[in-house]
Amino acid sequence: MKAARMALLVIAVAVLAVIAIAAVAPGLLAGQDPLQVDVRSTLLPPSAEHLFGTDQSGRDVYARVIHGAARSVGVGLLATAIAVGIGLVIGSISGSAPRALDAGFMRLNDVLMAFPEFLIALVVVAILGPGPVNVAIAVTLAAIPVYVRLARVQTRTLRLAEHVEAARILGVPRVRAFTRHVLPAVLGSLSVLATIGVGSSILAAAGLSFLGLGPTEPTPEWGLMLAGGRNVLGQAWWVSVFPGVAITLTVMAVTVVGRILRASAEGRRA
Template sequence: MTELTLGNPSLKPGSETLFVAHRAWQLRPGLTLAALFVLLLLVAALQPGWLISGDPLDANARQAFRAPDSVHWLGTDENGRDILVRLVHAVRPSLLLGLAATAIGLLIGTVFGLLAGLGPRWLDGAVMRLVDVLLAFPDLLLALVVITFFGQGLFNTIIAVGIASVPRYARLVRAQTLVVRNAGYVEAATTLGLRRRAVIARHVLPNAIKPVLILATIGIGGNIIAGAALSFLGFGAPPPVPEWGGMLAIGRNYLGNAWWLVAWPALAITLTVVSITAIGRELLRRNEGKRP
C-alpha cells in the first residue's frame, strides 16, 4: 500500500507533523508570536527571577526619571525604580486578576445559566430579568459598585470584575443549554431512564459549557483591561505594589518629561490583551470548524 503525505510527495513518511507545523508558522506567524508571548507571561508570573533580577520596590532617588539606556533598558520611575523590573513583577497580579475574575464570572454565570435553561418558565424569566438589569450597567460601573461595598485592594478587585462578568456568561450558558437539552442524545439518555442529575452532569453541562469556555479565553483579556482601569482609578493593589494600571496612573503625572513611565505599561497591557484574544479567537475558529 502506498503511503500518502500531506499533499507533498517529496515528504518522507513520518514527517507530516513537521510539515504541518512549518505550514502553520508560514500561514499564521502572528498566532505563534502570540503563543510565545503568553508563554513568556506565564514564566514571568510564576518565576519572575528567571527573566530578570532585581527588587521592584528598590528605590534610588538619585536615579529618578532616568531615560532608557544600557543600564536601565526601559528607564526608571519617579523614585528611581527600574521600570523593566516592575513590569515583569506586575505580570503576576495582572494575570491573576484576569484568570480569577474570569473563573468567578464563569462559575456563577454557569449556575444562573443552567437554572434558567433547565428550570421552569417562571424561573427562567426571573433569572433573565435579573441578568438584563445587570447588563444595563457597563462592566466597569458595576465593578465600581461592588468595590464600594467590599473596599479596594487586589482581592476585592478580582471579586468586583468577576461579578461584573457574570451576566455575559449567564446568557451564553442559558443559550447553549436551550440548544443542548433538545439534542437527540439528551432525549435518548432520558428515554433510557437516566436520572435528571446524571443527564445534566454527563450530557448537558459538558456540551453547553465547551463553547463558553472558549469564549471565556477571550474574556480574560477584557478582565485584565478592567482590572487595569480600576487600578488606574485607585481601586486596585495599593502602591508601591507593581501593577500595570497603577503604573499608568502614576506615570500620567509626569508624561511631559518622562514618557516611558506611561508607554511601557500601556504596551504591556496592549500586547497581553491582543495575544490572549488572538489565541481565544483561534480556539473559537477551530471549535466552529469541527461542528457538523
C-alpha cells in the same frame, strides 16, 4: 488566510508564554528588585542598565513590569474562572427551570448586560470600597452576566438534543444525563468565550487600579504604574508607556487566541 491566522496565533501564543513566565517566575526575566528605591537614579531613560528606564523613586521600570504580571494577569484569570463557574451554575439552572423562573433570571441578567462591564465593576468597588480584593470581586461580578446568558442558551439547546433524549429513554436518571451529557458541552462553550473574557477582566482590573481603587504604592501593578507616570509623561514617557504596552500586548494576545478558538469551534459545529 489560514497561514496568516496560524502566524498570528503563533505570535499571540509566544507573547502569552513570555507573560506566563513573568507571572510564574519573574526572577528568570528580571534580576532587579522592583521595590528597590535609588534616589540618585530617578527618571533615567531606557538604557543597557535599565531597559525600561526608572521611575520617580529610581525603581527599575522593567523589573516592575515583569513582577507586575503576576498580579495584573492573576486578577484577570481568577476573576474569569470564578465568573465562568458561577455563570455555569446560574445559567444551567435557568435553562432547566420552569418558564416563569427562567424569564425572571433572564430579565435581571439582561438589565446587568445593558451596562458596560467596567461600569458595573466601578459601582461594585464604590459599594465595597477600594482595595485589591474588592477589585477582584468587582471584576468577577461584572463578568458573570455574559456567561450566564451563554450557559442558559446552551443548556436549553442541549437538554433537548437527541443523545440526551436517548439517554433518558434508556433509563439514565435525569440528573445524571444532565451532568454527563449537557454540562460538559456547556462548559466547553464557556471556556472558549472565557479566553476572550480574560482580556476584558485584565483591562477592567488595570482601569480600576489606574483610578486608585486597587493596590497601593509601591506594589508593582500595571494599572497603578500607568497612573504613577501620568504626571511626568512629558519628561519621562517610559514610566507609563511600558506598563501600557504590557497591558495592550497581553489583552491583544488573549483576544487573538480566543477569537481563533471561537472561529474553530464554530467551524466544527458548521
